[in-house]
Amino acid sequence: MADLSTSYLGLKLRNPIIIASGPKTGNIESLKKCEQNGAGAVVLKSIFEEQIETEVGKQLVEHSEYLEHSDFSEYFENVSKDYYLEKYLQLLKDAKRELSIPVIASINCSDLSTWEDYISSFEKAGADAIELNYYPIAQDKKVSGESVDKALFKFAKRMRKSTTLPVSIKLGDNYSSIANIISELDKIGINGLVLFNRFFRPDINIETETMTHLGGISSFNEYASTLRWIALMSAEVKCSLAANRGIHDANTVIKMLLAGAAACQICTIYLKDESIVKTMCDELNAWMEKKNYKSISDFQGKMAQENIANGSAWERTQYMKTLIGGDK
Numbered sequence: 437m438a439d440l441s442t443s444y445l446g447l448k449l450r451n452p453i454i455i456a457s458g459p460k461t462g463n464i465e466s467l468k469k470c471e472q473n474g475a476g477a478v479v480l481k482s483i484f485e486e487q488i489e490t491e492v493g494k495q496l497v498e499h500s501e502y503l504e505h506s507d508f509s510e511y512f513e514n515v516s517k518d519y520y521l522e523k524y525l526q527l528l529k530d531a532k533r534e535l536s537i538p539v540i541a542s543i544n545c546s547d548l549s550t551w552e553d554y555i556s557s558f559e560k561a562g563a564d565a566i567e568l569n570y571y572p573i574a575q576d577k578k579v580s581g582e583s584v585d586k587a588l589f590k591f592a593k594r595m596r597k598s599t600t601l602p603v604s605i606k607l608g609d610n611y612s613s614i615a616n617i618i619s620e621l622d623k624i625g626i627n628g629l630v631l632f633n634r635f636f637r638p639d640i641n642i643e644t645e646t647m648t649h650l651g652g653i654s655s656f657n658e659y660a661s662t663l664r665w666i667a668l669m670s671a672e673v674k675c676s677l678a679a680n681r682g683i684h685d686a687n688t689v690i691k692m693l694l695a696g697a698a699a700c701q702i703c704t705i706y707l708k709d710e711s712i713v714k715t716m717c718d719e720l721n722a723w724m725e726k727k728n729y730k731s732i733s734d735f736q737g738k739m740a741q742e743n744i745a746n747g748s749a750w751e752r753t754q755y756m757k758t759l760i761g762g763d764k
């Protein structure tokens with residue numbers, strides 16, 4: 437049996453498969469199943485400040501007749517927010533008590549000081565690391581791309597200073613210079629980056645002429661952008677890179693590791709089939725034995741841009757020549 441263990445954010449994982457933040461990591465029963473099914477680590481379902489505010493807002497409306505006094509209304513709001521945070525902290529504490537694999541807490545806030553408060557609470561509750569979801573939608577036409585990037589770096593510096601725990605940031609791939617973003621976040625001391633999140637995608641129902649959405653489940657083969665950027669950046673940065681999006685089988689896990697990923701986060705495929713982690717690990721092991729690799733580090737990053745002769749192939753965006761058969 438090959439050694440499947442890997443190091444991610446400075447944490448030792450028994451294998452590189454992490455159950456990504458999502459429906460299967462939001463309650464203790466399914467978290468236990470993640471571990472039983474062989475996961476190397478789990479990222480808890482994110483706590484969303486915006487969602488808490490919506491919930492609290494709904495309650496304020498429901499109880500408005502009792503909340504006419506503004507001081508009491510403010511008190512009620514704070515108590516309600518604390519209730520949601522306490523619920524999350526309880527999940528984190530339960531997970532730390534019941535599981536032996538690393539437990540990563542995940543946050544999505546809007547206010548900088550709230551981020552810091554939450555991080556500090558998670559640290560006290562025993563989280564092994566923190567994954568941050570910072571996604572400003574730059575819909576204001578007066579806001580330049582450069583200022584969006586600067587805001588991200590400022591945010592990362594502040595969060596890095598706010599805790600001694602390893603910190604990762606889950607990124608989208610919609611920045612104008614992903615290489616610059618990854619390398620600056622690495623210089624700031626962020627311990628890991630998750631490439632890439634798969635965002636909520638709004639849509640329109642043309643019969644009802646109402647807003648709808650495209651659903652959150654990824655399809656097989658959605659991993660190409662992730663693979664490219666892991667291959668381009670893994671040898672350039674100190675921080676660990678976790679691959680995410682469209683990783684549905686062991687072959688894709690192997691590709692991500694060859695490109696230089698430290699670990700792979702899976703959500704969609706685990707939602708469909710919880711036994712997939714065992715299958716992925718068995719197939720990864722079989723491939724390693726066939727190739728005579730004893731440990732992940734024997735081949736991790738072997739196909740990264742810096743480590744192959746034709747590394748510029750990872751930069752290719754046009755494929756017309758390939759289509760007409762002139763350039764493979």
Ligand SMILES: Cc1cc2nc3c(=O)[nH]c(=O)nc-3n(C[C@H](O)[C@H](O)[C@H](O)COP(=O)(O)O)c2cc1C
Pocket residue numbers: 456457458459481482483542569606632633634652653654655680681682683701702703704705
């Ligand atoms: C129903 C659902 C809920 C999700 N909730 C979260 C969440 O709370 N926080 C988060 O960072 N990502 C969340 N995600 C995104 C996943 O963690 C993951 O990044 C995305 O699904 C891409 O991975 P996949 O191709 O394996 O599904 C969610 C995804 C789904 C499908």
